[in-house]
C-alpha cells in the first residue's frame with residue numbers, strides 16, 4: 108500500500124485530534140457529571156467515546172464492578188490499588204472505614220483520572236459509573252443497584268499483551284498485599300448463648316515473636332516452620348495433601364502458650380478460632396464449627412487434657428455408651444487427619460496443655476502434630492526479653508544477681524512480667540524482682 112503525503116499528514120492530524128478528544132472527554136465528563144441528567148449524559152459520552160475509540164491508537168480495557176451477580180475481583184483490586192496512586196490532580200476521593208478496621212481506606216471517586224507507569228509504559232485509568240435502569244425486585248432495595256461502577260484502563264495498543272499478562276496480575280498482587288497489611292486479626296469464639304456459632308472481636312493482643320520470652324532455638328524453629336508452610340501452597344497441592352499444620356504447645360500455666368498463639372496470628376495475619384471443647388456437645392457440632400471456620404486461620408484448642416473424652420480411650424468408650432455422638436478424641440483426630448482436607452486452605456491447629464503426660468499417645472504420635480513446643484520457666488535469656496519489653500533495658504548492674512537466681516528458681520514469664528510492671532523505675536522494678544525470686548527460693552527450699 109502506498110500512502111500519499113496528504114494521507115500521512117491527515118492521519119497524523121487524526122491521531123492528535125483523537126488524543127485531544129480523549130483528554131477533552133475526561134474534562135467534559137468531570138464538568139458535566141453534576142449538571143446534565145444522567146441518561147442524557149451517558150448517551151452523549153458513550154457516543155463521543157465510540158468516535159474517539161475508533162480514531163485512537165489506544166486500547167481501552169473495561170473493568171466492571173460486577174460480572175452478572177458476582178463481584179469482579181479485578182475491579183476490587185483496581186479500586187484498592189488506585190487508592191494508593193492518587194496524584195495532586197485527583198480532585199475527588201472516597202474514604203471508608205469498617206468498625207473493625209484500624210485505618211481509613213482511600214479510593215478514587217467517579218470521573219477521576221489516574222495515571223500509572225509500569226515498565227515505563229503510561230497507563231491511564233478513569234473511574235466511571237453509569238446508571239442502570241431498575242428492573243424487577245423493586246422491593247428488594249439491597250440488591251437493586253442504581254449504578255454500575257467500572258474502570259477504563261487505556262494505553263497504547265502495542266502494550267496489550269504486557270498489560271494483560273503482567274500489569275493486571277501485578278495490580279492483583281499489589282492489592283492483595285495492601286489488604287493484608289491493613290488486615291485486623293480477629294478472635295472468633297463460639298457464642299453459646301446465642302447462635303451456637305462463631306462470633307468475633309478484634310484480637311488486640313500485643314504479643315509478637317520479638318516480645319516472646321522463650322527458648323530462642325524453639326522460636327527460630329517455629330518461625331521457620333511457619334514461613335515454609337506459608338510458601339508451600341503449590342507443594343501441598345502437588346502432593347495432594349491438605350494445606351495445614353498442627354502444633355502442640357505444652358508447659359505450666361503462665362509460660363506464654365496463649366501469647367504464642369497470638370504472636371503467630373499477628374505474624375501471619377491469620378484469624379484465631381478459639382474452640383472450647385467443653386462446650387461442644389457432639390462430633391457433628393465439632394464438624395459444623397470446624398467447617399465454619401475461615402481459611403488462613405489458626406484453630407486453638409486450649410487445655411486439651413481437660414477436655415471431655417480426650418484424655419484416654421477408656422473414658423472415651425464409657426462416654427460412648429452414655430451418648431453415642433459425644434465428642435471424642437477419635438472424632439477430633441479424624442478431623443485433623445482427613446475430613447477437613449476437603450474444606451479449607453492454610454489452616455493451623457494448635458493444642459495447648461499444662462500436662463503433656465496426660466494426653467492420649469495417639470495425639471503425640473510422630474506426624475500427628477508437626478511441632479511440639481515446650482514453654483517453660485523463665486531462663487535468663489527469657490528475662491532479658493521481658494526486661495527489654497517492660498523496662499527498655501538491655502543491661503543493668505542488677506542483671507547478674509537475677510541471672511544467678513534464675514539458675515535455681517522456677518518462675519514463669521508471667522510472674523516475672525508482673526514484677527517488672529509494678530514500677531516504672533527500672534532500678535526499683537529489678538530490685539522488686541530480686542526480692543520476689545529470693546522469697547520463691549526460700550519457699551522452695553522449705554518445702555523440699
Ligand SMILES: Nc1ncnc2c1ncn2[C@@H]1O[C@H](COP(=O)(O)OP(=O)(O)OP(=O)(O)O)[C@@H](O)[C@H]1O
Nearest residue numbers: 318319320359360361362363364365366520521524
Ligand atoms: N513467654 C512469655 N513471653 C512474654 N510474656 C509472657 C510469656 N509468658 C507469659 N507472659 C505474660 O504472661 C501473661 C500470661 O501468659 P499466657 O496466658 O500466654 O500463658 P499460658 O501459658 O497460656 O497460661 P495457661 O496455661 O494458664 O493458659 C501474658 O499475657 C504475658 O503478658
Ligand SMILES: [Mg+2]
Nearest residue numbers: 364365366409
Ligand atoms: Mg493459655
